[in-house]
Amino acid sequence: MTDDRTGVRGPADGAAPDGTAPDGAAPDGTAPDGAAPDGTAPGGDTPDGAAPGGAVPRGAAGLPAARTPAATAPGAPVPGAPAPDGRTAAPTPPAPRDPHAPRASRGGVSAFGSLSKVMVVAFLRDRSALFFVVLFPLMFLVLFGTLFKSASSPHAKVAQVGPVAVVDSLKGPARDDLDKVFTVTRMPDEAEALRKVRKGDLDALIEQDGSGTVVLRFSAADQVRAGAVQGVVNALVQQANQDASGRPPAYRLRSAQVEDESIKAIQFFTPGLLGWAIATGAVFSAALTLVSWRKKRLLRRLRLAPVSAGAIVASRVGVSLLTGLVQTAIFISVATLPFFGLRLTGHWWLAVPLVVCGIIAFMSIGLVVGAVAKTEEAANGMAQSIVLPMSFLSGSFFSMDDAPSWLKGISEVLPLRHLVTSVQSVLTRGGGFGDALPTMGGLLLFAAVLTGIAWRLFSWEDA
Amino acid sequence: MTAAIAAEGIRKRYGDIQAVDGVSLTVESGEFYGILGPNGAGKTTTLEILEGIREADEGRVELLGESPWPRNPRLLPRIGVQFQASAFFERLTARETIRTFASLYGVGAGTADTMLDRVGLAGFGSVRAEKLSGGQAQRLSIACALVHDPELVFLDEPTTGLDPQARRNLWDLLRGINAEGRTVVLTTHYLDEAEILCDRVSVMDHGRILRTGAPAALVRELDDKVRVSVESGVVGADALREALAAAGAGDVTVEDDGTTLSASTRTPAPVLSALAERNALRGLEVRGATLEDVFLHLTGREYRA
Ligand SMILES: Nc1ncnc2c1ncn2[C@@H]1O[C@H](COP(=O)(O)OP(=O)(O)OP(=O)(O)O)[C@@H](O)[C@H]1O
Numbered sequence: 033m034t035d036d037r038t039g040v041r042g043p044a045d046g047a048a049p050d051g052t053a054p055d056g057a058a059p060d061g062t063a064p065d066g067a068a069p070d071g072t073a074p075g076g077d078t079p080d081g082a083a084p085g086g087a088v089p090r091g092a093a094g095l096p097a098a099r100t101p102a103a104t105a106p107g108a109p110v111p112g113a114p115a116p117d118g119r120t121a122a123p124t125p126p127a128p129r130d131p132h133a134p135r136a137s138r139g140g141v142s143a144f145g146s147l148s149k150v151m152v153v154a155f156l157r158d159r160s161a162l163f164f165v166v167l168f169p170l171m172f173l174v175l176f177g178t179l180f181k182s183a184s185s186p187h188a189k190v191a192q193v194g195p196v197a198v199v200d201s202l203k204g205p206a207r208d209d210l211d212k213v214f215t216v217t218r219m220p221d222e223a224e225a226l227r228k229v230r231k232g233d234l235d236a237l238i239e240q241d242g243s244g245t246v247v248l249r250f251s252a253a254d255q256v257r258a259g260a261v262q263g264v265v266n267a268l269v270q271q272a273n274q275d276a277s278g279r280p281p282a283y284r285l286r287s288a289q290v291e292d293e294s295i296k297a298i299q300f301f302t303p304g305l306l307g308w309a310i311a312t313g314a315v316f317s318a319a320l321t322l323v324s325w326r327k328k329r330l331l332r333r334l335r336l337a338p339v340s341a342g343a344i345v346a347s348r349v350g351v352s353l354l355t356g357l358v359q360t361a362i363f364i365s366v367a368t369l370p371f372f373g374l375r376l377t378g379h380w381w382l383a384v385p386l387v388v389c390g391i392i393a394f395m396s397i398g399l400v401v402g403a404v405a406k407t408e409e410a411a412n413g414m415a416q417s418i419v420l421p422m423s424f425l426s427g428s429f430f431s432m433d434d435a436p437s438w439l440k441g442i443s444e445v446l447p448l449r450h451l452v453t454s455v456q457s458v459l460t461r462g463g464g465f466g467d468a469l470p471t472m473g474g475l476l477l478f479a480a481v482l483t484g485i486a487w488r489l490f491s492w493e494d495a
Numbered sequence: 496m497t498a499a500i501a502a503e504g505i506r507k508r509y510g511d512i513q514a515v516d517g518v519s520l521t522v523e524s525g526e527f528y529g530i531l532g533p534n535g536a537g538k539t540t541t542l543e544i545l546e547g548i549r550e551a552d553e554g555r556v557e558l559l560g561e562s563p564w565p566r567n568p569r570l571l572p573r574i575g576v577q578f579q580a581s582a583f584f585e586r587l588t589a590r591e592t593i594r595t596f597a598s599l600y601g602v603g604a605g606t607a608d609t610m611l612d613r614v615g616l617a618g619f620g621s622v623r624a625e626k627l628s629g630g631q632a633q634r635l636s637i638a639c640a641l642v643h644d645p646e647l648v649f650l651d652e653p654t655t656g657l658d659p660q661a662r663r664n665l666w667d668l669l670r671g672i673n674a675e676g677r678t679v680v681l682t683t684h685y686l687d688e689a690e691i692l693c694d695r696v697s698v699m700d701h702g703r704i705l706r707t708g709a710p711a712a713l714v715r716e717l718d719d720k721v722r723v724s725v726e727s728g729v730v731g732a733d734a735l736r737e738a739l740a741a742a743g744a745g746d747v748t749v750e751d752d753g754t755t756l757s758a759s760t761r762t763p764a765p766v767l768s769a770l771a772e773r774n775a776l777r778g779l780e781v782r783g784a785t786l787e788d789v790f791l792h793l794t795g796r797e798y799r800a
């Protein structure tokens with residue numbers, strides 16, 4: 033035992049209402065096995081402050097040390113009445129009082145610190161939690177980001193058989209524009225090319241017959257692409273006719289795709305999947321900590337330690353915030369990789385306070401689940417059946433724009449919906465405080481209400 | 496001087512079960528106090544009410560001069576509690592567990608490690624708490640209850656599941672703690688343990704305290720017969736009975752089961768001298784009443800819930 037033992041008594045003595053000094057009744061190795069080497073063991077309590085050294089408990093109780101050594105196994109040490117005289121010896125001076133106050137407050141901080149540490153360690157050692165909270169959502173981001181990367185610009189593959197003047201004549205920028213819409217591959221065999229179009233390997237076949245007619249044969253399997261290719265080829269033919277006429281065109285059309293200016297798949301998926309990931313982490317961490325600590329009687333044990341409920345809650349919230357912010361950082365880093373190409377706009381950092389408020393709101397859901405559920409399995413099921421539907425309805429996985437209005441109405445009351453919308457706005461659409469602050473306020477209000485409900489349903493132990 | 500614990504008429508009911516039915520007890524400061532009783536007697540419930548984690552339906556409890564209910568933060572650093580079933584954090588090693596509990600009380604890691612050593616778990620510091628054997632977990636749980644140097648220690652069946660070595664080492668530890676002036680209250684099913692450790696015991700059943708006193712006093716009070724036994728074959732049962740009757744030895748029951756000749760009596764002297772005269776003392780055993788006899792006498796022999 034080391035010097036910090038003196039610190040041990042700090043909170044205790046500070047907390048003693050009557051300020052009784054420990055009487056230091058067992059100053060040195062009075063234990064039969066000499067197992068208490070230091071002199072700081074508190075003696076029997078003497079609240080009335082009487083006879084600091086004279087607290088001879090056994091004597092006071094009027095009880096002879098009635099022991100029956102015969103019942104002990106041979107070889108087991110049987111100390112008799114344990115050195116009663118040792119106990120009365122050398123009272124230590126009462127510990128100075130003033131240093132106690134600051135120590136008591138340090139106790140609160142250290143409880144917060146050590147409980148936080150416990151949760152971080154438990155989380156890091158829980159492989160499946162790590163996977164589901166951190167890796168799993170990230171996999172979705174990578175998967176969706178990759179799958180839908182090209183979906184925004186339908187790129188067609190066209191086979192060219194023989195010379196086609198309108199295509200062959202294109203040079204420089206005009207040719208680049210064409211390549212953006214479709215790739216032209218030259219193929220010698222018409223029958224083979226046709227077969228590929230039928231199978232869907234190619235989108236269209238282009239050739240020119242002797243009369244100068246450009247023939248485009250396409251499959252209707254992908255009508256969008258077929259339409260796009262038809263439109264482009266038609267435009268090319270018109271252009272060529274116009275050029276052949278030698279007159280400047282009277283009208284011109286310039287078209288631009290809106291998606292390029294506004295929303296790419298990654299811009300939609302990053303906030304959506306991030307919201308889902310954060311909701312999952314926060315709801316589960318709060319619910320499962322509560323249930324498993326209650327079931328393991330840890331809550332009960334902590335209630336017997338000088339630890340405030342505030343320190344327990346604060347450490348849980350702190351650790352969940354930490355995990356959530358790490359998730360956010362990973363998400364944004366991955367999404368902004370050139371491969372996925374997320375471009376952040378002006379006040380994107382407002383996503384951080386938004387995520388913080390979101391985590392607090394989702395933890396309050398977890399608290400309600402944890403207060404109601406009796407077992408980890410029940411908590412798991414309840415949490416999942418809240419988080420998943422909420423994520424779907426909040427547009428985490430696909431846009432709710434086309435949803436029926438009653439579904440949109442439901443989604444309006446979900447905290448995740450507002451978090452996703454606001455994060456999307458500040459992250460990728462140049463939104464600012466006006467988008468973030470109302471949502472943050474709403475999330476915190478939601479958290480306050482649900483925490484209140486959880487508190488009413490909460491119990492420290494199974495009945 | 497205030498008693499460490501003073502309880503007066505505590506009652507607790509769970510539905511139809513009256514778990515604690517008017518328990519009053521006083522534990523002096525520095526005393527080693529035992530609560531004995533069959534399963535379901537209400538020991539754990541009584542302890543929980545004393546500790547202040549369960550509210551009594553009726554009655555008054557004072558712990559170190561203060562009321563433990565509702566949760567009294569001034570008392571918490573002064574008491575140490577070990578639950579009947581251990582309560583550890585998930586995925587922490589034994590050392591991390593005790594250090595965590597220590598830090599909740601503002602106690603340093605060094606003290607925590609020393610305590611781990613004291614319960615013989617120094618070599619298991621890096622084993623996950625949930626992977627410890629039953630007895631090791633029990634010891635860790637006790638170490639966690641003692642790490643902050645409490646004045647008053649509650650132990651609910653601390654030696655259940657321990658092997659004989661661990662049990663005796665723990666006895667030494669508990670005696671040491673008690674010798675330092677700490678008050679210890681424990682429940683146990685092991686009567687020998689109560690007899691060896693406790694200054695006073697209360698025998699409890701059906702939520703009531705049936706008898707309280709020093710173990711030796713309770714045994715004496717029972718005034719039970721002494722059983723004298725020797726190897727059979729040297730003296731016949733009938734011969735001994737006759738000899739004793741001739742000597743006017745009074746109420747003696749003599750039996751011979753083929754291996755052991757035994758005589759039960761309240762006055763063993765004539766039996767012993769009769770056996771000695773016949774040189775029939777081989778394998779002599781004299782067994783007086785123990786706390787176990789007191790216990791069985793008070794609580795009966797039927798199974799309990
Ligand atoms: N939380 C509870 N809810 C309902 N009944 C309970 C509860 N706790 C204890 N009981 C009942 O109260 C009675 C006393 O239980 P208690 O745990 O105090 O007994 P015990 O003496 O500690 O028994 P054991 O030796 O088996 O530990 C038992 O009949 C038990 O079933």
Ligand SMILES: [Mg+2]
Nearest residue numbers: 538539579651
């Ligand atoms: Mg019990």
